[in-house]
Amino acid sequence: MDSSTGSLRPMELRVSDDGLYAAHMRGKDLAVFWKLAAERKEIDLERLKSNGLKTIKFTPTQTYDPDGPFSEKNRRLLTHQVVSVTIWKFHPLEQLAEIQNIEPESLYVDFGGNENEVLVFHNWNTKLTIYSLSAERSIVIKSPKLAHSLGYGYRPKTKQLAILLKPETTDILTVHESQSYDLVNRTVLPTVDAQGLKWSPDGKWIAVWDIASAGTKVLIFTADGQLFRTYPNASGSEDENDTGVRQIEWSPVIGHNGTSEILAVCKVNGNIELLRTHTFSSSTVLSHVFQVDSTTPRIWRERSTNALGDAEYTETSSSSAFNMSADSSAGTHRSASIVTFNADGTLLATVDSTKSNVVWIWSLEGTPTLTSALVHEQPVRQLTWNPSTSQLLINTVTNNLPSVRYWSPQSQPMIARVPTKKSDSGRYEVKWLTVPDQRFLVEPSFDYIHDSPFWFGSSEEWVVGYLSEEGGTAYFKVINSIVNSP
Template identity: 60%
Template sequence: MDSSTTGGGPLSIVLSDDGLFAAHINGKDLIIYSDVTSEYKEAQTSRIKENNVKILKFCSTRSGSSSGSKRHLLIANESRVSIWQLLPLQLVAEIKNVEPGALNIEFGGNDSEVLIFHAWNTKMAVHSIEDGRTSVIKTPKSAHPLGFGFRPDSNQLAILLKPETSDILTIHHPSSCELLNRTVLPSIDAQGLKWSPDGKWIAIWDTASSGTKVLILTADGQLFRTYDGPSGVDDAFDLGVKQIEWSPAVGPNGASDVLAVGKVNGNIDLLRTRTFSSSTTLSHAFPTDQNSPVIWRERHTSAMGDAEYAETTSSSALNMSPELPGPPRGVAIMSFSPDRNLLSTVDTMRSNVVWIWALDGSPRLASILVHEQPVRQLVWHPSTPQLLINTITNTLPSVRWWSPQSHPVIARVPTHKNESGKYELKWLAGSDNDSVFWFGSSEEYVVGYLSAEEQSVQFEVLNSLTNQGYGSHSGSISRN
């Protein structure tokens, strides 16, 4: 949701990762929206030089990026990149004569750097918009964001390279891109890397065909440990790793205590970072004992498509979510709550089911939510244990909400139906109401919050936005 492409006409709406800004391009006009919850619907507009804009991205608000008036936006076409300051809206830098066929263009470790991945992954150029300096790193393995990453706080760059037959990890200085370390990896085909949120570790996972293989490296790129699966398990049936996810860095020591390893067989190994050995394996299987958690099933309450959650049994949930043929099995989504006490997951074999695990103490299954359509997105609130669930909705646009202490709810959202049924969710940071979020598609978004009145839950609209400007929606839609 932080980038967009177009083949002509108004460019799709793009939201900043904290939801505080929205942008789109209409013809030669760049339009920026801020104060999106305010009743004063003002927007900044400026003319751009680029034709056929392909990329529109806000800078991430990760550590190291500027804030306030220095926040930046990137615009790119096939041959030109421009960087805009948001408040006030003004052009601050340009990169001209970009080689055609760039695979990816985005901000670097801060909003004063731009990364350009050249065609065929021959090189990655790092452009500084402060001093005009350009550094080059040859043969990046992938232009995908999983192929590189910036260390929290210090912004050192870690990047996977593939100059010949071996995977190589290099670590670079945050401002000069000077090479700090180079490590030849004992991998067959590394799939990606992720820094731990506390900046102490880099985890790299190998291709699934090599079985379970996760490399743990120190922040300076030294191989510390290789995780190859839980001990005592027959590796003849090891189908390998699908993805990994670090728990947030919280607590008195600010450490990331858990690394979740999502497997192709649908299991999740939880590794404690003290030893990087498996402490628990989570399995996506409906419980049959009496101590099983409450299972919630989505059910329609009207012919128009209104829905609600109702309690159900394990057998009923199993019948509603048969294993699906199609893509290879694997853990599709893993997402930690901000306090790392909860983990929400989706398995591709039952893509309509959300599994929520409690990790405080001995890990256990806390809740199961079964839907009629595949789950597209799970979004935890940035500071409280509230989970927004987004499914592919072919009927009425709706949002699903879960929290540990409350009955989960489904609420209609007053936005035009998207024929694909694919909507996006994003929490809005820094609002007076900490439960405000965006809902919509690239053509139209609404921003609002859920409110409860007696037995109904409503989506209260604060503002709406289309790729032609502010919309006319107002009021609320209630759940029957």
């Protein structure tokens, strides 16, 4: 379900950030589904003018937030065909605007800072064109470095644009005003090959990280593009064993001050360095090497319960759980392949590339410690926290029955078979569905605190449902389904 720079696979489903809407092609019709957590889903159909659909995208949740996180009036859908982009509004589904005669080889198309802006990254990264539907004009930024979401970002709430450029041999960071895109600041970066940028969720900082072969280098800029810190300190001694940075991740906004307090720097050696944002110095190093001590975490291991492929978690000793060989597909370098904070920033879930079947769950309250680990038979494909509670869905690559794995600090982890079509690829996707009000409830007694609904699916079929436990066995109860067929 992630954004793709290539063509949309036939009948592939796209789901909005909050999971409340879904869309796919049904023959030549664009089909949009909503009220998916209710007993009867709604559907709108609209015939597309031509074929060659490449992308379907919903407005990101944060772009339609002026009247609350679930305001409908600014929600939009984008369809990218070979040489055109169409913007749709809902209720009823109607074409709102169309951008024609774009380059057929465009690399990436997405919404901009709001629902009335469209970004088109042109072939060979020659330029980025920003189309303003409300102002009926376009703005060009030349030589974007990366034609995907790590190459640019909009500041939360105020929507200034930060973007990496590479007009010649050096990397450049520019910051632009919201809507007008007037230049705020331009900085030549001391990087070998910048890999991406990310705004902090509180909008105070922009972080840029360099290629791993250049060693550890993370540049911290203020919101107006002024260099504030370099991590590690540029005056420090060189470390010959420094393997560099693979990725970074900010913690969510928490506390009365509304700040993002941690920047996780994921190293190629598998360690994760946690930087406190008031100093941007390392406070803790998390290592994916299990050590037996007095605070041994609870370790759970997946085991089959029958010949059909059903499974459950059983608690096991640390020695047996971690007595496994490294994943040879990870290559010679280690890294944290998945790093994700829960909603309030108190927990961090990670997967190490050399042990891709293990989920590590760290408590960040006080001194960070490993609180639990879950060991699976197959590699972990996806981790996703509930948007408001500490519930974690674990999605593994499986050639057996479609199933989902669940962890929370309040209960024993569960594995539940999902009654949906088996995917030949063994690759499924999961996404939490946010239920904003009573309009979407199945019944008044339905408890969305403990039985939060979510999507589970593949290219064949998607279902919306929730987990329930009866007699010590976990079940997935289906609310609605969408079959990907013409």
